[in-house]
Amino acid sequence: MAVPKERLTLSPAQVSGGVRPEHAAILTPEALAFLAELHRQFDGRRLELLAAREARQARYDAGELPDFRTDTAAIREGNWTVAPIPLALRDRRVEITGPVERKMIINALNSGAKVFMADFEDSSAPTLANQIDGQINLRDAVNGAIEYTSPEGKHYRVNGNPAVLVVRPRGWHLPERHITVDGEPMSGALVDFGLFAFHNARTLQARDRGPYFYLPKLQAMEEAALWDEVMATAEAALDLPPDCMKATVLIETLPAVFQMHEILHALRGRAVGLNCGRWDYIFSYLKTFRAHRDRLLPDRSQVLMTVPFLKSYSELLIQTCHRRGAFAMGGMAAQIPIKGDDVANDAALAKVRADKLREVQAGHDGTWVAHPALVPVAQEVFDKYMPSPNQLNVMRSDVNVCRNQLIAPCSGTITRAGFDNNVEVALRYTASWLDGQGCVPIHHLMEDAATAEIARSQIWQWLHRGPLEFTDHAPIDFALFDHALAKHTHRLIESKSPVAHRAEQAAALLKQLTHGEELGDFLTLAAYARLD
Template sequence: MAVPRERLDIGALEIHADSSGHEGILTPAALGFLAQLHRRFDATRQQLLQARRQRQAGYDAGGLPDFRADTAAIRTSDWQVAAIPAALQDRRVEITGPVERKMIINALNSGAKVFMADFEDSSSPTFANQLDGQINLRDAVAGTLEFQSAEGKSYRVGDNPAVLVVRPRGWHLNDKHFSVDGEPMSGALVDFGLFVFHNARALHGRQRGPYFYLPKLEAMEEASLWDEVMAAAEDDLQLPVGTMKATVLIETLPAAFQMDEILHALRGRVVGLNCGRWDYIFSYLKTLRGHRDRLLPERAQVGMTAPFLKAYSELLIQTCHRRGAFAMGGMAAQIPIKGDPAANEAAMAKVRADKLREVQAGHDGTWVAHPALVAVAQEIFDQYMPTPNQLSMLRQDVSVSREQLLAAPSGTISRAGFDNNVEVCLRYTAAWLDGLGCVPIHHLMEDAATAEIARAQLWQWLHHGGLEFSDHAPIDFALFDQALAAHTHLLRDSEHPGAARADAAAALLSALTHADTLSDFLTLPAYDQLA
């Protein structure tokens, strides 16, 4: 039931949740700020989402993404992005995680250069999670963030914390808890608006931003909308133009063909692009869902050395460095394996090899998901990148074609790979429905991207028909239904996160997998079941 609020200048903004305990964040002035953002920018957002749907219809009809003819001049002309702030000059290791209080403290104290506080893929966007996250970040910016565990252990931020960067939700997600004039607000504008309203002036005063990671963009026009939103917020909050800085995740296949254009659209405030590789693989699957000749082998066989992913990452490095922007590497999702030194060392060896590949290719920094991996990644980057960044490595040897970005690698589908997709997607979805968006599964810290890859692969393998496992047995819905039932039973009787939501997650995964059309995002239908 919506809690009555003082209207003041907020007009027809309504909150459809019990907001008690969040009054310090949901002030009348803050809500008025959100209402202004919605009224100024939501119509454009809706137009851009419609453009996405039209492009996807073209891909489903047999078309393929390509470099844009109408923006060739942007790609061929010489220009640079604005100067990068001192606080972001060295980003060799960045840690990411949800906006949970203890995790924020541990991440800020981890020794990483940057902490990306995530309202998006590693957060289940319940009303409490998102608003508690805003309180936690407000306290972190104010220097008052503390946490005491049930066991009595105290946590607080140390003297040299990581630089804070915030990732709001993507343009495609609504927030059902906020509406303006009867229309749901953009989750992106809620996350961004509340954070900057309460923290932008303080961060600017310390020359710490505010800084953002922008997810799920598909076109330069979507980047332009973010530029307009930030410019309007700067004006409203009386901050200098260009105060707010952004790093864009290139994690959709269409965006890979518009890297120059996205940088250009944000050239007054962008500081880099990031290889959001797990979401990129999902986007490849989703964008090309109707193309049987573009199917990918099982997840374990699709690594960054695959030609289409190597081309994408090298094109990103070349594009960024040509424009004076950073090229950030991807996520190491491994977490320490306690009680098995040999298995733990094997996992750490994979991290070292991945980070060595990134730094030698020219990346200016990388991501880790667990504080224990910060030192592992930093050792590699310190050894091979003694300078704060590698902007001077222009990678003029790189030449990437359309077909290289679209070429599916060869490989197989094993029974184990199929079964793992069912298990991981089920377990993650159940945890997400239970309010947890960052889930340890098989010694990896998984977020929504892994579940999306697993779900999209299952849909493609089953709906294209006639596919076989590596042992030549047919892949069919009977096997999927059997595997889903088995894993649902195991999860229901386990102590894994989300065990109580096993049946709801199974019903959702079954419906999405049997549906005639691949759903754009797992989190859209799942969101209807969240508090």
């Protein structure tokens, strides 16, 4: 990287804790200098944008409702499109996501999906070892050198025609305390992006394979503009063509749904699409309206994409993307195969097919799955109803979504089973996360940070915005929560789970968050200080 002369005497990023010898190939002096320059140029602006989030939430807590911006109406009404989409990304009918663990990367690349999103964020617990091991794994995958042999002797390697690699760095809100610059912790987003780009961007660009990124948790166009500046700076530093780095943005926060045109416009030279990050979007709805008793949500099993506020979100995203020449990606199917029970497995797959049918008929250009076994299920539906590579021609001119539709309350009930399931999922996921696992199968669903956030946020809201009752008229109160938490903690301790030793630590954190007077912004932020 060409570092400005006035900064030649400044130190590179400093790394502490858990560094192994093999990490040296990633944490080279040149890479650490690259990270330091990104931090010094952009971290101040990042912190300003996080402060703007807090101010925005304070207004919502005081009664303000999210709405479309008046100062950006010209962008929404203007006649513009994003840059042409690279050939490698023009057919994205099925994408698979997963953490940057070595065997999972190989299985995902071999899954038959068009795209593999390698995730440093919601499906990864950000220990330094996990993050840097993930960078090693992706470097090897990019270089065609990734292999793995299991303890049982089974060998894994990438077959021909692997999925196109897209990388999701952490969101702007997450720090990386193990890597500091001038005594300040770096942004996890800049670490993940910076290391991957430094080691792989030239190779991928030479092959017309990117580098490509998924950008999470954005709330405003200014946050997208910051990513555009970061990528432009990286391109110049790494001698890459302008706008060769491409980005798909996850619309997974409620504030962002009101700025979809603006977010695409801020990234218009490199944006290739938006994605319905449905689980985080539900979590964001809960968090945005944490002070609004009239917008409580029922059991999360009842909050399906067919409910009005989610249907409006999906359809507006499709309309927005296709008007701007960008892809509208559907949401995650979190089901995993149910072995030994054909009836239950068939029922789970039927739900996946119905969900994917809804997406393709609405006009989505592709969809997400969490398990390789779901790739052929989703692909069969999209192949049948989307014979062309995408549906950019489906303009959805019939969609006319207003603010009130996007924030409409959701009808439904709160059941004992739903409450208990939330406690169990939040506890078991938190225990696993604290043990270094960010992607956890629970009751035949692949739970990640987003679904755990829904679980613990619903519990908080039901308890703090009451009094509320179950369908059988029993009260929902803190005594009930404490009892359920103790029950599931005991069960986890008594189980043979490898994370049983984390049960009490996870329970203490959940109790603190649930009894707190304010809904904590992110479970992963609160838990990060406790992560080894």
